[in-house]
Amino acid sequence: MAETIAAKEYQDFMTLRETIKQGIEAADSEFMLITYKQILAVINKRQKAANNLNIQLENKQIRELTASKKESFAAKKSSEQ
Secondary structure: OOOOOHHHHHHHHHHHHHHHHHHHHHOOHHEEEEEEEHHHHHHHHHHHHHHHHHHHHHHHHHHHHHHHHHHHHHHHHHHHH
16 A cells, blocks of 8 residues: 555545545436445545555654654753753
8 A cells, every 4th residue: 555645646536536426416227326336335445544544654753753852852861961
């Protein structure tokens, strides 16, 4: 899985999601309704995966920032003594 999603990719994804929702509303047969519904289910899974990846990346950045700050505080504390 990709590690980042560009803003344009996200916008394209959301446009596709909206198109699928419009397809559900406009479906004039059970076959198309089921098809759009199944496509939406796949898109929902991809969106959940993207959200989870975002959270993981954010947590990684927070861990790195925390570690950096701890090192800075420890260095400052040792230099004061």
